[in-house]
Amino acid sequence: MQEKSGSKKGLFIGLGVVVVAAAAVMLLHGNGKSAQSDSKVQTINVGSGNDGQPFAYLDKNGKPAGMDIALIQAIDKKLPQYQFKLTLSDFPTLITNLKSGKTTMAMYQIEQNAERKQDFKFGSVGYTVWDTLLATQTATGKLDSFADAKGKKVYVTNATNQATLTDAYLKDHPDAFSVVRGTYTTEQIAQGFKSGQFNVYPAPKYSIDLLNRQFGTQLIAGKSINHSNAYPMFNKDADPKLIAAVNKAMGELKADGTLKKLSEEWLKGDYVPKN
Structure with a gap:
């Protein structure tokens, strides 16, 4: 997702990619955020996928790509108080990292279920019908x-x-x-x-x-056997202010048509929840 002209924020790769135990760690720096000496900017470790096209993966140049990656970037641009740092992995490792506190937030087409609700917190705005x-x-x-x-x-x-x-x-x-x-x-x-x-x-x-x-x-396929949407998911100890900020950003991105645009770009159709 390209940064708009004149934007003071944005997410981009810095210093390359470090691969450790099949997890790719992306150091992400926002224009005007990491460069400034503003102690109020808080780094948030965010988990996503490394091999799940078209949601989150590494492209041929080793850079993160996909709908979830683009959405994480769009959220970060709206939140000057936070700086996101990506950790990319397979799905089971993503869950382990979030539960252990290695990451605070995760976005990889994650659905709610009873077990996850016990271990994690969820955002309130769904972004893909599942x-x-x-x-x-x-x-x-x-x-x-x-x-x-x-x-x-x-x-x-x-x-x-x-x-x-x-x-x-x-x-x-x-x-x-x-x-x-x-x-x-x-x-x-x-x-x-x-x-x-x-x-x-x-x-x-x-x-x-x-x-x-x-x-x-x-x-x-026949009838749906279960209704569900994908949501941002958070460590159970995540700051409520962070969750509220992400919810607000997600609501704005849905209202202004960004979620639909990303769905059509990456998933080749409008799969955004209607409510």
Whole structure:
């Protein structure tokens, strides 16, 4: 996301990228923020993804890119009292970092669920619809519930809300279907369908659209099995003032059309929650 002419703020990479234990740490400096001797500017460690196109990833030049990255940048520009520093990792590591306090805030298409609400705080403004659908190939037919997936092979990404939903169903129906677990890229998910490794994928509509558009998987889906949105998530000890500031910035970005613009740019469609 390019900085507008005349802006006094902005997020950009400084000093390159440090890779430690599969986590890429981006030192981010805002124009006019880190250069000034203003003790009121507080550094906030923010977690996001390093290999999750089109949400958060490293591009061919090793720079962070994606919808969540662009949104973090847009939020930072609105908050002169904070300076964001990014730590990029896979999703399970992101959760561990936030829980341990290595990061204070995280944005990587994170949904709310009962377990996360116990361990973390959430922002109040959702930015991507993540209603869970059961994606299948045409030959398998549309599935409207986990009950319809009986006897099939389901893929879930580790530590996601879809994994939580799947495990909750299996707790009461342990022999309903088999499960493949992992942290697959979009391409690997497409290959998994084509090879027959699995034939059901709990996912939001935009992920299904992306698979069909990029890899020709021709996946279909029935009714939503769960309603959810993506939100900023915070360490349970995060300062309420920070959370309030992020909520305010997010509300402004939704009202002025920035969220929609970012969704259309990165996700190729308007997947912003309507309420």
